Amino acid sequence: MVAIIILAFFGVILLFAGIFDMRKSIMPIGVLAILMALVFTLQDIDGLFNDYTNMFLFDTFARAFTVVCLVSTLLIFLLGGEFLKDDIHHKGDKYALMLFALCGAITMLSAQNLLMIFLGIEILSIPLYILAGSQKDDMHSNEAGMKYFLMGAFATGILLFGMAMIYGATGQIQLSAIWTNVIADSYNHNLMNVGIIMLIVAFCFKISAAPFHFWSPDVYDGTPTLFTSFMATVVKTAAFATFFKLFLTCFTEIGGQWTTIIAVIAALSMVLANVTAIYQRSFKRMMAYSSISHAGYLLLALISLNFKEGQSAILLYLAAYSMATIAAFTVFTMIQQQTGRSDFEVFNGLGKRKRLLAVTMTIAMLSLAGIPLTAGFFGKYYLFSIAIHQYMPLVIIAILNSAISIYYYFRVIVAMWFKESEHHAISLETSPIYSMVAIVTSMAIIVIGILPSIVIELFW
Amino acid sequence: MQSLTNRSKIVSNKKMTFSESIYLVAILKGMFITIQHFFKKKVTLDYPKMKKPVVANYRGQHILKRDDQGAERCTACGLCAVACPAEAITMVAAERKKGEENLYREEKYASMYEINMLRCIFCGLCEEACPKEAIFLTDMIVSPDQQRDKFIYGKDILVEKMEKRYDTSKRQKHLLEK
Amino acid sequence: MTEVLKHVSIDYYIYLSTILFCIGVMGVLIRRNAIIVLMCVELMLNSVNLLFAAFSAYRGDANGQLFVFFIMVVAAAEVAVGLAILVMMYRNTKSVDVSLLDKLKH
Amino acid sequence: MGIILLLLPLLFSLFLFGIKGKTAKTIALLGSLITLGFNLFLLSIWKQNEAYDFYENYTWIHDLGINFCIGVDGLTMVMLLLTNILTPIIILSSFNNIEKPYQNSFYALILLMQFGLNGVFMSLDGILFYMFWEITLIPIWFICAIWGGENRIKVTLKFFIYTFFGSLFMLLGLIYLYLHTPDHSFHYDALYAAQLDGPGMLFVYGSFFLAFAIKMPIFPFHTWQPDTYTTSPTQGTMLLSGIMLKMGIYGVMRWMMPMTPEAWAHVGHWFVILAIIGIVYASLIAIRQHNIKRLFAYSSIAHVGMIGAGLFTLQADAWQGATIQMLAHGINIVGLFYVADIIEKRLKTNDLKVMGGIAKVAPKLAVLFMVIMLGSVAVPLTNGFPGEFLLLKGIFSYHPIAGAIAGTSIILCAVYMLRVYQLSMFGETNDLTKNFEDVSTLEFTVLCILAIMVLVLGFYPNLIFEISATSVSNILMHSIAQ
């Protein structure tokens, strides 16, 4: 809660900073806000808000994922200083919107009832609709904003219908109360089934799992890259963690009824996304499909029906995924800004021209592919090891897909190291902030890859 | 550019003070002004029912006088038309035929005499120019109408009816005094 | 006022809301005008509202009605943002046709 | 102590990534030699009778039961020797080869590879093993894809995905095993103690087999290999064929067979059959080959098939033979590819049909080539002989027909090897070969070392047996179901 207050407060300050044309100080203020929020997240002082625990509980679960979101946003903010430097009018607004979205993410993560989850999703989504369409003169950005908005609103409708059904079935919106009802079997089964299915559909829309994923490649592609990285990391983290929490808090006991659906969705996401990703020509679209496939892997955690182990698994996975995605987007943003292209050819010969960036990108891709000694490996490892009990065939599908995914992740590596650059003329300039973010993320990936327990033991 | 008169005011774009910028005082002032007018004596009249009294030398619609025998005084000399600054008067002269002596005082008369009331500025110069004291401006108000050609008054309107003679003595007196 | 609760079964409201919800979904699927699509989403939300309100009234539990209140709050914000995006799109394409949104596919 | 053996190449590798210029190769050679020296030092202080010497065990990730656990037994020591002896030779062999930019990275990658290989052989923890297993993949992929020949990107990516795919299954098998361990640990002993039911056992057995069979490669999983060997730079091929494939064999011995001994009874026989099919198949194809590198690649499949067949028979002789054959094959195949490289560089072709008469103009090469080739053919008194002999003996005692079929490989091997020799060395010189220069000092040194090793091990195979015998039979004990 303290974190939300800080973020919202600084969001307002950023809005004012935008009005009074203090463009230089916007990024530092944003970073300061997040650092403060981080400090207060890691310190457990939320006892102040004990009166509202039926709404809101900043427990270790929430704290852990909040930290992931905050760190991701921090890095994205650092990138933003460069990315938005030409944005005269709305830099402050965009930063503020990201902060507000972050408030939504934290709300979702710490929600204790359906209402707060819903509200959190909306607070997270609405700024993002705008950020997606924030490049007003660019048709692609417009399209992304529109699509994201329509899909988001549609998914919200479905989500609410599901929530209404759950409310009807149990008469409760409190997660713990729903759980009690489920345990006591004092609920209406028909309504509950409809509710659960609707919730699954809605959340699959939000985390872009197949077959509800079709919007996400377009949206990722059209959205300005900085916000794409925000979407791919913070939104995914918050949405998935909430999905996990909601289902494994309330419906574990009746898991048999819905895990099959999730399993099918997971398998579909992995297969469809990985196969489609191979045929992509744009890096951003590839990353979008990659994110869909990662959603598929993450769904394994739900199937495990094991809250305790599952939360560590998805925490590690999401942390690894976020770091790798940000690292990849850091490099990509830099290249895209200077070349204006987003196909794979822009990476050609990067290994020779910019060692640091190429190495960062390589580490990121290796991590996304799940190669050991990178964070991605342990993420996958955790997920596989908790799901292997429940759905062995699904884990095998996941493994097959990890192998397929190598193909497209390595396209980038191949382009960077093994292909000759077409345009030597364009000399890439690396701003120190980009280099810093690149180094930080790649260090983080490797450190988590070697010692994954530091992430988990921070909280549990 | 130098102004021709020194009545023009320099536009000032000075920044308004806070109290001015909320306009509240100005609005109240304005409302005070309007409410003052609300209680003022009304300046309009309930016109057709009530008419405003006119001054003695009021110059209204023209009239072509007849003499006491009922003969028209105008001899179509054209001096009024010449004098008219608005060129509102036109006329056509004609010879008096035998047996028309009771109608026209002299041998020459105006067979057509028109005044365009839309052009006329009611200056009274025609009256002054007339050597036969045939044309006078009265205190009658030219009545409104909807078509322009109705404002070209011919002799049918202008010439004085014997059964309803118009007393011009007041104006004549005034003219004589001058 | 409460006689409805005695004479009408809750099932009626469940089915009514479901039908309205499905009409909304159908509208989202078959219309190309972005504004209408957005309106159909609103219709979906309203059906949910009705369902929440009905459950809330039948159970005598205030939570449902407050949920509706918040849904309305959110819907208002969402519509504002959505229409802004829509107007922006219209400025660029002079159309609100959703099916024109395929530039990114190429 | 073991850790130092791991850290030495890693440190040198990282150091090499940082520096630029021509000193890189010297430093790399120095590094590998120091590692070799240290390895020999370890050998000298190594205590044969203990199960694992230089045993070190640190908790790594407590929650997951993952430990950093390394140790050296006889088998490991042989493998370490193989790795650390071959690495300096490979580095030395590359001295004139690598002209493309960033030499330093090339050597750094080789040393990184050495680090990974040492790790694979030393690790006693499932996940640690898996990690090192994958770590070796990255540098070799880079080596092959950057310095390789035409089509390198496609071929190496295929190689990568193939092997990665297999190893993921190994991971799955490990996780499955782990979940059934009594104390939830990935330690070698704990995994041995895991109690599995029938299908689970087969699953683990199968998933391990998939990983190792792709790596070795065994018959239907071999398709990546010839292309990769042909396209890779010679040093890459040497690393791949000389050391990396032994990872698969080592894996079978250390990780696959002892984990689920009962499963062997169900499917082990099929694996023997597969391996034997592979032997014959690869040999027959090798006879038809004109591309010298491709031919050696198929010969490698045949040899490895033989080792595989021997291992899956679970015969003590075969296992002992496999151990020594691993070392011998490593030496021989490195030599063969080096010779192929020398020829290719001079003639700019791999085609046997256009060669001939090289022996006349390059006698030194001819002699050294002959020694190494004979080693490969397993002529007595060369290093190939004891291994092949023991393997064949084992297979024969497992099943005579299998032994007979496997035995044909020796004859077939002789056929294609001698054919290579004949076609390239003998006959009349032609336009292409008449200006063939004999080996340079560097090449001579490398080939000499290899040839000497061929002969020394041929004369005195006990050098290896002494090291490995006890531990190999220990492992075998585990592998045979009680």
Add this chain to the structure above:
Amino acid sequence: MSEILTYILGGISIATALLVVFSKNPVHSVLYLILTFFSIAGQYILLNAQFLFIVQVIVYSGAIMVLFLFVLMLLNLNKDTEPQKENMFKLMGVVAGGLLLVSIVGMLKGIGHINLPENPDSQIGMVKNLGLVLFSDYVVPFELSSILFLSGMVGAVLIGKKESTDIN
């Protein structure tokens, strides 16, 4: 009496909802939607949810739909500019919607026993009651919705405002 009213309102809402979807003229759609909302508002009254009734009227009918109508008029969209999907797609949409309905109804079929209290508190829909709950238990979401609105406002301005550089 009121139950008949309930059914009538339900019928109106379904009919107008269908008209929303199938009207060719977007303005008509908006107007029908307004009617739908009013009929739903009527249901709220019958459920004695007075607060929801008035919020529905103010927020949906009074603000949201006015906004829709406003945008439609601003963009001057009418029947002529209305994009039409091919009949095939329309049919597919209808079928999909129908299938959804059928499957949900199928799942709900014979809704079993729902635990409903005998005499529910009929006063819960009153402003006073809801207000008390809203400002005690629900004060956190209430405050959070301010963030939502703020971001919505900032966003709408950010997106909707024409840049001064756009003029050229």
Add this chain to the structure above:
Amino acid sequence: MEVELIFKISLVIVMFAISLGIAAYATYGERKFAAWFQDRMGPSNAGPWGLLQPLADGGKMFFKEDFIPAASEKFLFILAPCIAMLTALMTSAVIPWTTDVVVMGQILSVQVADLDIGILYVLGFVSIGVYGIMIGGWSSNNKYSLMGAVRASSQMISYELAMGLSLLAIIIMTGSLGLREIVDGQTGSFLGFLPNWNVFKQPLGFLLFLICAFAETNRAPFDLPECETELVGGYHTEYSSMKLGFFLFAEYINMFISSAVIATVYFGGYHFPYLNRMISDPNMLAAAGFAVFFAKIFFFIFLYMWVRWTLPRFRYDQLMHLGWKTLIPIAVLNLLLTGAVMILKDYI
């Protein structure tokens, strides 16, 4: 029960009649006052002092040709003025006209419906009122009408916010949404010498509400939707005959209702100091209260006219600027101040 029902029905009818009558005579009043503000006489021909002028106007409206443009949406074109009229008339349902009366021994409240949501009902129906204008403007198929409609809707939405916020301050003070409670909270005296009317406690709120009420009723200086000089009558350009009459009537009824609301909320409704001490009979008191209430209403109707003939019309951007950047912040400030005072009062 019977008596109450009949009473309520007759109250509805009477109030409709009064509303219509007041609206009719407001048109007369508007013309007369306009004339007087401009030092003119005003209508005087029809009847004594022109008192029959509204009837003449009405007759004229009825007998004029009813014209429907060919390209219009016919149904909506006809519907629009009806909506405008309907919403205008319905708004009066929650206004308490006077104190309780005793009829046949029963105490009856002179208020059509004392809804729980009270003042929100007013806000709700005011916001619906815009549909009449919008639909009318759109269905005319005339660009001026459309512009008028667009202006009307944006104006209404913008000013509703400030209006609601300023009312919130009152609601905080009173602790109820019911108009009856709000009125009855305004008895007694404030600071010893002033009547305890909300206007003295909420001067800023009153001002805001007043401005918003002007805007909501589309009265000058906020009559942009129908400004003759720019839009040739705006949304009702194409209207003639009684349909135009309905629009105009609706505007005057709105004016009447908003005056009633202002009087109710800020000026003590039917209360007047010492009134209930002087009169003891409840029915007499009710009659006196009714008179007082209408006196207040007439004052505000007069104020509407007074302002109309004083202030020039806003420009569109000024209108928006005023609404969003001035009124809303002030309203929020007012709300905060009120809240702070309410909290402080608890402590003192």
